Amino acid sequence: xxxxxxxxxxxxxxxxxxxxxxxxxxxxxxxxxxxxxxxxxxxxxxxxxxxxxxxxxxxxxxxxxxxxxxxxxxxxxxxxxxxxxxxxxxxxxxxxxxxxxxxxxxxxxxxxxxxxxxxxxxxxxxxxxxxxxxxxxxxxxxxxxxxxxxxxxxxxxxxxxxxxxxxxxxxxxxxxxxxxxxxxxxxxxxxxxxxxxxxxxxxxxxxxxxxxxxxxxxxxxxxxxxxxxxxxxxxxxxxxxxxxxxxxxxxxxxxxxxxxxxxxxxxxxxxxxxxxxxxxxxxxxxxxxxxxxxxxxxxxxxxxxxxxxxxxxxxxxxxxxxxxxxxxxxxxxxx
Numbered sequence: 001x002x003x004x005x006x007x008x009x010x011x012x013x014x015x016x017x018x019x020x021x022x023x024x025x026x027x028x029x030x031x032x033x034x035x036x037x038x039x040x041x042x043x044x045x046x047x048x049x050x051x052x053x054x055x056x057x058x059x060x061x062x063x064x065x066x067x068x069x070x071x072x073x074x075x076x077x078x079x080x081x082x083x084x085x086x087x088x089x090x091x092x093x094x095x096x097x098x099x100x101x102x103x104x105x106x107x108x109x110x111x112x113x114x115x116x117x118x119x120x121x122x123x124x125x126x127x128x129x130x131x132x133x134x135x136x137x138x139x140x141x142x143x144x145x146x147x148x149x150x151x152x153x154x155x156x157x158x159x160x161x162x163x164x165x166x167x168x169x170x171x172x173x174x175x176x177x178x179x180x181x182x183x184x185x186x187x188x189x190x191x192x193x194x195x196x197x198x199x200x201x202x203x204x205x206x207x208x209x210x211x212x213x214x215x216x217x218x219x220x221x222x223x224x225x226x227x228x229x230x231x232x233x234x235x236x237x238x239x240x241x242x243x244x245x246x247x248x249x250x251x252x253x254x255x256x257x258x259x260x261x262x263x264x265x266x267x268x269x270x271x272x273x274x275x276x277x278x279x280x281x282x283x284x285x286x287x288x289x290x291x292x293x294x295x296x297x298x299x300x301x302x303x304x305x306x307x308x309x310x311x312x313x314x315x316x317x318x319x320x321x322x323x324x325x326x327x328x329x330x331x332x333x334x335x
Contacts, residue, residue, distance in 0.1 A: 021089050023269065025076060026096040027051070027198060028277060029118070029299040032071055034079035036090070045083025049075045054115060059123045062115035065103060068198075069205060073264055080265065087267035093260060094273035096280040097198040099221030100167055104246070105201070107192045110209055116198065119221070120299075122166045131164050136239065154313035155228040161315045164223065195246040197222065199274050206271060207258035213249040217276035225250075227311040253279070278304050 021044070025034045029051065036045035049071040054062040080087060100119035105112045117123075131137055144159035196204060200214040219225040219232075224247070226233040232247050251257075257271035275283070282294045282304040290308035295301075 019089050019091050021083065021085060021091060023076060023079065023090050023093045024096070025072070025093065026277065026280070027068075027072070027098060027202075029053070029098050029120070032068075032075050034075045036079050036083040036085065045079045045081070045085065047075045047078035047082055053118065053120075057123075059121070059125065061118045061120040061122075063101070063118060064115055065112045065201070068116070069202075072202065077265055087262075087265035087269055090265075090267075090269050092270045092272040094275075095199055095202060095257075095271065096275055096277050097202070097218065099197060099218055099276045099278070102195065102197050102222070103201055104193050104195050105204075107194050110204070113193070119167050125166055128164045128166055137162070137164075153228075154311065155226075157315065158228075158313040167221075191243070191245055193243075193246045194248075196248055199276075200248045203257055203271065203274065206260050206264075208261060211249075211258045213251050213257070215251055215253040215274045215276075217253060217279035218274070219248075219250055221276060228313075278302055282306060 020039055022037045023034060024037065025032070030053075031048055032051055033048040034046065035043050038044050051063065051071070052067060054060075054064060056062065076093070080090060083089075098119060101116050103112055103116045104114065141160050141162060144156045144162070147153070148156035148160055194204070194212055196212070197214055197218045199218050200212065203211050203213060216225070216227075216230060220227060224233055224236060224242070225231070231250065232244065234244065237244055251274075253275040254273050257274050260269040260271060262268045278296065281296050281302075282292070285294045286292075287294050287304070287306050290306055292306040294304040296304065
């Protein structure tokens with residue numbers, strides 16, 4: 001029986017045990033960890049692998065997608081095994097990943113076109129400086145400032161102080177990739193390029209090419225997503241000459257994200273949550289209310305603030321992160 005047929009059936013649990021365990025995987029900048037939780041949210045299994053960062057030159061920080069995929073599958077299997085379970089006992093899988101790291105691949109074959117370009121990469125520094133000082137950006141900031149004074153919409157206030165940053169190298173690299181390399185130019189023109197952050201690529205792989213989607217929190221880290229309209233920013237896509245069709249579908253963090261094929265873990269596992277690491281950190285610390293703050297000290301230092309249901313317009317360079325998580329009610333519904 002093929003994996004697609006198996007995915008429509010309920011996995012067989014270990015004898016005497018229900019399929020009521022949750023697997024949660026976090027893919028950070030330095031470590032890949034997976035935890036298995038029981039009904040009482042106790043950790044009953046865990047495993048981790050080191051993420052290998054590549055430094056082809058001082059300004060470049062990359063990851064090998066093939067090695068990352070192998071470690072991803074390995075760490076999930078190891079965590080399930082350490083809990084004394086099999087994949088049939090796992091009710092669902094949730095993914096948390098670093099945000100601005102991205103990759104592009106061939107729509108026809110699924111083959112990656114380059115290594116992952118991580119959020120630590122600064123190869124676009126010259127482009128960032130050039131764009132921020134350009135007359136186009138100055139005009140955008142000036143017009144946005146006038147529109148805000150007239151319309152008083154937060155979206156225009158945010159645009160009035162807009163600056164590109166190296167951590168959001170994505171748009172500049174894609175712009176250069178599509179214009180300066182023969183492979184990139186041809187693939188983009190033919191509509192054969194697919195773009196995604198780590199979560200998007202993993203979902204694409206796990207769904208065997210059926211799902212090309214990301215959640216709002218990961219899209220928020222690309223600088224091409226507009227949190228005020230909750231969609232890709234068509235204005236900047238046109239400005240940077242990046243085709244809309246390379247971008248993934250946008251989805252809520254919690255929902256149906258496909259099913260892992262049985263051939264990977266021994267039984268099909270539904271994927272029900274995809275969220276960025278900082279969004280997961282805030283929510284995991286019960287920062288559900290407006291004004292709640294979470295400070296994360298890891299590879300980077302992050303201050304996360306719950307600003308409520310409306311997008312916050314920062315004039316101090318703060319990044320806007322949209323996400324939709326309903327953990328308490330969602331878990332209660334199936335546990």
